[in-house]
Amino acid sequence: MFSKRKFMDGGDGREMGLKRQRFDSSSSYYGGSPSSFAYGSSCGYPNQPPPFPVVRLRGLPFDCTEIDILEFFHGLDIVDILFIHKNGRFSGEAFCVLAYPLQVDFAIQKNRQTMGRRYVEVFRSKRQEYYSAVAHEVSDTKGSPPRRSAPRPKSDDGKDSVEHTGVLRMRGLPFSAGKDDVLDFFKDFEMSENSVHVVLNSDGRPTGEAFVEFANADDSKSAMAKDRMTLGSRYIELFPSTIKEMDYAVSKGK
Numbered sequence: 001m002f003s004k005r006k007f008m009d010g011g012d013g014r015e016m017g018l019k020r021q022r023f024d025s026s027s028s029y030y031g032g033s034p035s036s037f038a039y040g041s042s043c044g045y046p047n048q049p050p051p052f053p054v055v056r057l058r059g060l061p062f063d064c065t066e067i068d069i070l071e072f073f074h075g076l077d078i079v080d081i082l083f084i085h086k087n088g089r090f091s092g093e094a095f096c097v098l099a100y101p102l103q104v105d106f107a108i109q110k111n112r113q114t115m116g117r118r119y120v121e122v123f124r125s126k127r128q129e130y131y132s133a134v135a136h137e138v139s140d141t142k143g144s145p146p147r148r149s150a151p152r153p154k155s156d157d158g159k160d161s162v163e164h165t166g167v168l169r170m171r172g173l174p175f176s177a178g179k180d181d182v183l184d185f186f187k188d189f190e191m192s193e194n195s196v197h198v199v200l201n202s203d204g205r206p207t208g209e210a211f212v213e214f215a216n217a218d219d220s221k222s223a224m225a226k227d228r229m230t231l232g233s234r235y236i237e238l239f240p241s242t243i244k245e246m247d248y249a250v251s252k253g254k
Helices: 066-072 103-108 127-140 179-185 217-226 243-251
Strands: 004-008 015-021 054-058 078-086 089-098 113-115 118-124 167-171 196-200 206-213 237-241
Touching: 054 103, 054 127, 066 078, 066 113, 066 206, 078 127, 089 103, 089 127, 103 118, 167 217, 167 243, 179 196, 196 243, 206 243, 217 237
Parallel strands: none
Antiparallel strands: 004 015, 054 089, 054 118, 078 089, 113 118, 167 206, 167 237, 196 206
């Protein structure tokens, strides 16, 4: 199931009062990791707590997803991504919390590089700016969990005209989601853990996609009714797929 972490304000010990469902990360900044030597979460900050490892991005494409940001910061350890909305619409800005303070320096090197056709600005931010953004997102959604992605609007994408084979592709999964979460999402259908295939990247990390095998094509077509429903706080997109596409995607992470 989802891992939940309370973010604490190290300055005065107060809780934000918000549990954020995030990536199942075991970084040294949040609790020890073998890779802490490489990035030295406390190295270089003697006798004082290390700065909160967060950067702000501006100029993101309006159809940007968490996967796009993970690819943009390929090689860095991402703990949280928070997309910023204004008047209910994605603003093109986001906060990205990294696992180690020194990774901020590497993230800054991506400033003014492109994502799609957009030049993305990356600059340092502060703990309180990130917390304020979290609070604003919660307030803006009237107490519901903050939105971490900019869901694409519904469009005539041709999904209804695609022939079903009994396989669906899921996109937009929380990175901490496991097979149990997917089974719960499709709890109205008979399936087992062997029916769920979580896609991993070349580093063995979840990509936010999964493939699900249903008992038959009629079930997969019925399951499309859950397209753009939420799992945790994420909008999940569903697409008709095939065994061939599933095998190819899953094999890339092996």
